[in-house]
Every structure is written in structure tokens, then in C-alpha cells.
Amino acid sequence: MKKIIMGTALAACLNAPVFASDLTDAIGADYDYLKALYTHLHLNPEISLQEEKTAARIAGELRAAGFDVTENVGGFGVVGVMRNGEGPTLMIRADMDALPVAEQTGLPYASTVTTVDDKGKTVPVMHACGHDIHMTSLIGTARRLAAMKDQWSGTLVMIGQPAEERVLGAEAMIEEGLFSKFPKPDHNIALHVSAGMKAGDVGMAKGYALANVDTVDLAIKGVGGHGAYPHTTKDPVVLAAQIVVALQTLVSRETSPLDAAVVTVGSIHAGTKHNIISNSAHLQMTVRSYKDDVRKRLLDGIQRIANAQALSVGLPEDMWPTMTVSESTPATYNDPDMTGAVFDTLSDALGEDRVHVLTPVMGAEDFALYSRTEEKIPSLIFWLGGVPEADFKAAEKGEKKLPSLHSAFFAPDAEPTIKGGVEAMTTAALSLLGKKE
Known part of the structure; x- marks a missing residue:
């Protein structure tokens, strides 16, 4: 034109x-x-x-x-x-x-x-x-x-x-x-x-x-191996699933019912084949709220829950999940x-x-x-x-x-x-x- x-x-x-x-x-x-x-x-x-x-x-x-x-x-x-x-x-x-x-x-x-x-x-x-x-x-x-x-x-x-x-x-x-x-x-x-x-x-x-909106990436580490011998691994897929379930408590049990909050896991990526346990997984989330204190509590809570779940499956601290926050706006x-x-x-x-x-x-x-x-x-x-x-x-x-x-x-x-x-x-x-x- x-x-x-x-x-x-x-x-x-x-x-x-x-x-x-x-x-x-x-x-x-x-x-x-x-x-x-x-x-x-x-x-x-x-x-x-x-x-x-x-x-x-x-x-x-x-x-x-x-x-x-x-x-x-x-x-x-x-x-x-x-x-x-x-x-x-x-x-x-x-x-x-x-x-x-x-x-x-x-x-x-x-x-x-x-x-x-x-x-x-x-x-x-x-x-x-x-x-x-x-x-x-x-x-x-x-x-x-x-x-x-x-x-x-x-x-x-x-x-x-x-x-x-x-x-x-x-x-x-x-x-x-x-x-x-x-x-x-x-x-x-x-x-x-x-x-x-x-x-x-x-x-x-x-x-x-x-x-408030924050884009959150959570890099989860594990110990990979053969799907037939899971006891020799630290399965990051199972760890990711445990983290996803535990994250729901951030809204349902840690945020006042009078405050708005959203923690949505929009993507999980891990593995390449049916019988291979991967050595990593990746969660992608959007985190939303209105009040600044609620926002901080949600973000701190994601890292806390991820670390605690990693500890529960026996991963050493240097292998706990790494959280990255990007594209944030208040x-x-x-x-x-x-x-x-x-x-x-x-x-x-x-x-x-x-x-x-x-x-x-x-x-x-x-x-x-x-x-x-x-x-x-x-x-x-x-x-x-x-x-x-x-x-x-x-x-x-x-x-x-x-x-x-x-x-x-x-x-x-x-x-x-x-x-x-x-x-x-x-x-x-x-x-x-x-x-x-």
C-alpha cells in the first residue's frame, strides 16, 4: 500500500x-x-x-x-x-x-x-x-x-x-x-x-x-539410564511430576483465598525414547498475581518446592533445579x-x-x-x-x-x-x- x-x-x-x-x-x-x-x-x-x-x-x-x-x-x-x-x-x-x-x-x-x-x-x-x-x-x-x-x-x-x-x-x-x-x-x-x-x-x-506476570523456567537434573533398571537412576521425569503436583499448594494452601494467584506449568520437556531415562527435564511456567508480596511468595515458593523435591529423591545440593525468571512485568x-x-x-x-x-x-x-x-x-x-x-x-x-x-x-x-x-x-x-x- x-x-x-x-x-x-x-x-x-x-x-x-x-x-x-x-x-x-x-x-x-x-x-x-x-x-x-x-x-x-x-x-x-x-x-x-x-x-x-x-x-x-x-x-x-x-x-x-x-x-x-x-x-x-x-x-x-x-x-x-x-x-x-x-x-x-x-x-x-x-x-x-x-x-x-x-x-x-x-x-x-x-x-x-x-x-x-x-x-x-x-x-x-x-x-x-x-x-x-x-x-x-x-x-x-x-x-x-x-x-x-x-x-x-x-x-x-x-x-x-x-x-x-x-x-x-x-x-x-x-x-x-x-x-x-x-x-x-x-x-x-x-x-x-x-x-x-x-x-x-x-x-x-x-x-x-x-x-504481575513472570515467565519461569525450571531446569531439572537427574541421573539417566536404562528404563529397565530405574533403581540405578534418579529419574528427572518423576521428579518433574512431583514438582508439578507440589506447586499446586502454592495457590491452594499458601495464598489467601482473598488474593489472586496463578501458577501454570505450560510445558514439560524430557527424554528422547521409550526405554531411556533422561538425565534432565525442563518445566516452563507462567506465574501471575496482583500484589507484590504474593508475587514474591510464589517465586520463592517455586524454588523452595523444587529444591525440597530434589532432596527427597536423594539428589545432592549441586544437582538441585535451577530456576530462571524472565519477561517479567508488574x-x-x-x-x-x-x-x-x-x-x-x-x-x-x-x-x-x-x-x-x-x-x-x-x-x-x-x-x-x-x-x-x-x-x-x-x-x-x-x-x-x-x-x-x-x-x-x-x-x-x-x-x-x-x-x-x-x-x-x-x-x-x-x-x-x-x-x-x-x-x-x-x-x-x-x-x-x-x-x-
């Missing part, structure tokens, strides 16, 4: 005065432009740490809207700044990376892209988590707020973040000076498309919204006061039937890190419905099962989702920025 070039008419549309009461009409007038951008992003996805062309496109869109743009912040991160007088500083974030998924949506603009990942493997690529919607909403909001500068005061910081799916991008941007080289926000906001809510609706949880916490205020604002603007109180989920987001710095910036991430209305109603009746995020079949209903995202984000931003005197 050819890159869209902003023409004279488009520039005039961007700079025309737009008042809050006319926001819906202004977004509607801009929809063709945004749909073309969305289609381009959907057709050209890039996986984590490879978002070079996506970042360049987002940087160009922000520049065209009048932002002062810096590229390559923490990898392919993009930062756009617009100063509009005295007032609060607001950061709005969108993530840019896609997933190694082969798209099966049947859309006319379905992705057919493949790439070589960091392990040298050729993989398909798809925006299966809606980051193309996030970026389009970011740009739509940037264009609207640029056109409404006579209605707000303060500073906007809009960022395109790389590597969210690897929970690496937020940390990289912060470490490269996001809050020191650029205006420090008074508030941070973001949205995430939902695979379970009607397109254009929004919802949010007050307090904990998404979970729980996402929505500032309660900020969330309540934005919820009320959106309910008034969009209508109470479109704004929903949600409960926390056990998914993860590295957006959490933006509120975990020394500045402790109040933050909010809200959900944006992407399900076609007919499918949503059918699912409510039990007549249809909806595809989840990360599914090859996940396809947001573009028009109401994009329009709803821009309307909600622009409205939320106006409520957090200052008012022109």
Missing part, C-alpha cells in the same frame, strides 16, 4: 477549529483517513524489536499533526511533544508491535507478512492483539487535540512504544530518559482493545487492572481517583450504556512500568470494545464463541472501534489537560 501523503485539504481539516460538542462529527469526517492508516498498519505488522517501519509511520503522522517528534527512544520508540501553554502534562501511549501468528480472519486486508525472528526462524506476523487499533486511536486523538488547541492548555506527550509483547519496550524507553529528557507527565493514559466487549464501548477497573494499577474521574467524564460524554465497570484480568501489560518509577505518576489503562455488535449479542445468548486476543481469528469491527477509541481517548485527555481561559 502506498504511503498516504497529507494534502492541502487534509491539513485544512486538521487545523479547522473543532469544539467538544462537535467531536463525534469531527471524528467521523476524519474516519476515512484513519481507516486507511489502520489498514496500512494491519497489512504491515512487525514483531517486537523489529518495528522500524511502523515507528517511522507513527513518527510521520505525529509530525504532520504538529508534534515535535524524537525517534529511536529505547529502540524504535517514538515520542511526540506538543506544548500548548501552561497546564498539566499528559502522556498518551500506544504499543506498536505485532505477534508471530498466521492471520485467518478472512479480511480483505489480512496480513500475509512473514519475518525472521531473533532465533532465526521464519514466522508469520499479525496484529492479533489490536496494537494497530491502539496506534490508529493514538493518531486520531493526536489529530483531534491538535485541531482543538483553543480548548485545552498544557503539554501532550504521545508515545509509540515498541516490544510490549516481550514486556521490554516500556522499560527501555524509561531507561533512555522518557521522564527526564522529555516533559514529565502528571498523568499517563492508554487503551487496549477488548475481545469481549461490544465495539466502541469502553470499560475500566479501578485499582488493579492487570497482573501489575498494572489504575489510580483510583483518576479512574473515577475519567469514568464519570466518559459516562457523561459517551452515555452510561457505553461505559462499563470491569474487574481485573490476569493478562499483563508493561504500561504498568510508567507508574512504577520514582515519580509514581498516576496512570490509567482502559479497555476499548472491538466485537461486532451482532457477534456480541450472539455470544451473550450462547450462540457464538468469540475469538480471544492473540487468536488468528481476532478481527475488531474497525469503524466503531476506531471511532470509539478516538472519542474516548480525546475526551479523557481533555478532562485531564487544562482549560483555555
